[in-house]
Amino acid sequence: MKKTVVKICMGTTCFVMGASELQELEEIIPKKFGNSVDIQGVTCLDYCSSCSEAQAPYVLVDDEVINKATIEKVMEAIERKLNNGQE
Amino acid sequence: MDKNNQATHLKKEILVKTIKAFLSDNFEENTRLIPFEMRPKGHEVPYRCCIYKEREILRNRIIATLGFPIEGSDERVLLSNYAKEAQKREKPDEQTLTVLESACKGCVPNRIFVTDLCQGCVARPCIENCKFGAISIVNGKSQIDSSKCKNCTKCIQVCPYHAIVKIVVPCENACPVDAISKDEQGHARIDFEKCITCGKCVSSCPFGAIHEKSQIIDILTRIKQGKKVVAMIAPSIVGQLPCTIYQLKTALLKCGFYDVLEVAQGADVTALNEAEEFRERIENGQKFMTTSCCAGYNNLVDKHLGEIAPFRSETKTPAYYIAQICKEKYPDAISVFISPCVAKKSEALKNDNIDYVMNYEELGALFVAHKIELSELEGTQYEVEPSREGRNFGITGGVAKSVEAADNGKSEIKPYLVNGINKESIRALKGFAKKGECEFGNLIEVMCCEGGCVGGNDCISNVRTATKAINEFTKDSKPIV
Numbered sequence: 227m228k229k230t231v232v233k234i235c236m237g238t239t240c241f242v243m244g245a246s247e248l249q250e251l252e253e254i255i256p257k258k259f260g261n262s263v264d265i266q267g268v269t270c271l272d273y274c275s276s277c278s279e280a281q282a283p284y285v286l287v288d289d290e291v292i293n294k295a296t297i298e299k300v301m302e303a304i305e306r307k308l309n310n311g312q313e
Numbered sequence: 314m315d316k317n318n319q320a321t322h323l324k325k326e327i328l329v330k331t332i333k334a335f336l337s338d339n340f341e342e343n344t345r346l347i348p349f350e351m352r353p354k355g356h357e358v359p360y361r362c363c364i365y366k367e368r369e370i371l372r373n374r375i376i377a378t379l380g381f382p383i384e385g386s387d388e389r390v391l392l393s394n395y396a397k398e399a400q401k402r403e404k405p406d407e408q409t410l411t412v413l414e415s416a417c418k419g420c421v422p423n424r425i426f427v428t429d430l431c432q433g434c435v436a437r438p439c440i441e442n443c444k445f446g447a448i449s450i451v452n453g454k455s456q457i458d459s460s461k462c463k464n465c466t467k468c469i470q471v472c473p474y475h476a477i478v479k480i481v482v483p484c485e486n487a488c489p490v491d492a493i494s495k496d497e498q499g500h501a502r503i504d505f506e507k508c509i510t511c512g513k514c515v516s517s518c519p520f521g522a523i524h525e526k527s528q529i530i531d532i533l534t535r536i537k538q539g540k541k542v543v544a545m546i547a548p549s550i551v552g553q554l555p556c557t558i559y560q561l562k563t564a565l566l567k568c569g570f571y572d573v574l575e576v577a578q579g580a581d582v583t584a585l586n587e588a589e590e591f592r593e594r595i596e597n598g599q600k601f602m603t604t605s606c607c608a609g610y611n612n613l614v615d616k617h618l619g620e621i622a623p624f625r626s627e628t629k630t631p632a633y634y635i636a637q638i639c640k641e642k643y644p645d646a647i648s649v650f651i652s653p654c655v656a657k658k659s660e661a662l663k664n665d666n667i668d669y670v671m672n673y674e675e676l677g678a679l680f681v682a683h684k685i686e687l688s689e690l691e692g693t694q695y696e697v698e699p700s701r702e703g704r705n706f707g708i709t710g711g712v713a714k715s716v717e718a719a720d721n722g723k724s725e726i727k728p729y730l731v732n733g734i735n736k737e738s739i740r741a742l743k744g745f746a747k748k749g750e751c752e753f754g755n756l757i758e759v760m761c762c763e764g765g766c767v768g769g770n771d772c773i774s775n776v777r778t779a780t781k782a783i784n785e786f787t788k789d790s791k792p793i794v
């Protein structure tokens with residue numbers, strides 16, 4: 227099965243606007259989803275330059291961009307992905 | 314409340330926009346336009362009744378960001394004028410906090426309230442148990458006469474349906490010294506005679522109604538004027554940004570700072586002096602000593618806890634020593650303390666060697682506005698490498714450990730940690746002062762914020778991740794002695 231890839235932006239803008247909190251995902255995700263999700267902290271995804279800091283932090287779940295990302299929003303997106311994959 | 318909620322997001326967004334405006338070629342006009350940029354015509358109205366109210370509230374938040382009080386600000390004065398005046402200001406305002414009345418209105422005053430869960434039961438224990446006769450049945454449900462209610466909460470305890478609740482005002486509830494309360498108009502007011510500038514109300518207000526008056530424009534103006542502006546970074550900065558402190562130095566130099574010093578260097582002086590002072594005091598028969606590095610605690614002692622003053626160490630704070638080192642090295646410098654909390658602003662006002670304070674949120678916003686990608690920078694070394702202990706000052710227990718390490722086994726130190734100032738710990742401290750001893754230890758470390766400075770009201774990261782980052786960073790630093 228193809229793994230779901232979660233990329234958390236750790237660029238300056240995203241970090242300051244709230245991604246600092248998302249670091250917790252690195253513990254939460256493996257606990258909940260085990261090996262089916264691959265999680266990476268990445269440098270600026272370059273959404274901040276086009277869409278401004280107002281919508282940061284950004285997280286990518288596969289090819290879905292989540293803006294103003296929170297732990298809840300990211301977890302929900304992962305669950306949706308995993309459920310779709312099973313159908 | 315979570316560290317990263319909508320209210321802090323909004324405050325940071327405004328900071329970024331204000332700094333961007335400053336860096337642009339027309340600060341004044343671009344500042345005036347921020348509320349319109351954030352809530353353009355036809356924009357959805359996320360929080361308030363209409364777009365005009367939203368803009369008005371944003372305008373007020375910008376006034377605080379420019380360093381002015383919101384109370385008594387003049388509606389007729391354009392934001393561009395405030396921006397202009399901000400650049401002319403010689404000294405920051407005496408009071409560091411200001412309340413945004415128009416945001417505060419939504420909060421109902423503290424009271425006991427009967428919810429819809431009330432079944433109007435036959436037993437009616439609430440009426441039975443209210444000593445003040447405040448409860449009666451109206452339309453089959455119990456109702457509280459607020460003029461008679463004394464907030465004793467007896468009815469809450471006896472209702473079998475848990476139908477009665479206590480509504481708390483978050484800021485009043487958070488304040489350890491009862492310095493903030495709602496006035497007759499329903500607006501929170503801070504009594505600055507009592508306020509210890511701990512910042513707890515700032516973090517607790519769900520409307521983000523309590524603002525710090527930022528000094529960021531003052532600092533940026535000094536840089537623009539070509540002054541030697543030197544940054545002093547507090548130890549708790551580690552883990553607050555996606556970079557090392559060496560990359561942070563590079564970033565600050567890029568923003569126009571002249572040099573960067575680690576406050577941990579000052580913390581080393583504090584630890585060594587405090588260890589010596591501890592030995593002297595114990596030899597002279599005193600049973601315990603408290604630390605003295607936390608600005609919030611120092612304000613508490615000075616304003617409310619005079620009885621513990623004789624037990625508080627006379628040693629100065631790390632900020633004090635590093636600012637002294639800074640001014641000796643660069644007599645013409647403008648020094649900026651980079652801080653996790655608002656309390657340090659009150660300390661700086663009393664110390665001529667600290668010219669300005671910039672908090673972590675403001676620092677982060679500065680890098681965002683400058684579009685600096687921190688993780689891509691090369692690091693820059695510091696002239697002095699402080700010790701592991703000094704670098705650990707910002708986490709609970711860190712100060713006590715440093716004093717122990719600096720003492721190097723000469724005396725028997727038994728640390729006791731006051732991890733966060735609240736009503737309970739204040740009571741405990743009073744007790745120690747009264748008895749002249751503390752049954753739990755002889756070196757009492759007091760930190761106003763839970764977790765230590767990493768729990769400060771202006772931190773970007775949460776306490777857990779920040780503490781982890783500091784431990785990771787300091788494990789390879791050299792020991793203090």
Ligand code: SF4
Nearest residue numbers: 417420484501518522
């Ligand atoms: S918590 Fe305090 S400052 Fe915030 S809205 Fe309520 S009364 Fe106002």
Ligand code: SF4
Nearest residue numbers: 488508509511512514
């Ligand atoms: S800063 Fe602290 S002491 Fe001052 S009003 Fe707020 S909670 Fe109370």
Ligand code: FES
Nearest residue numbers: 235237240273274
């Ligand atoms: S910092 Fe996250 S998209 Fe640029």
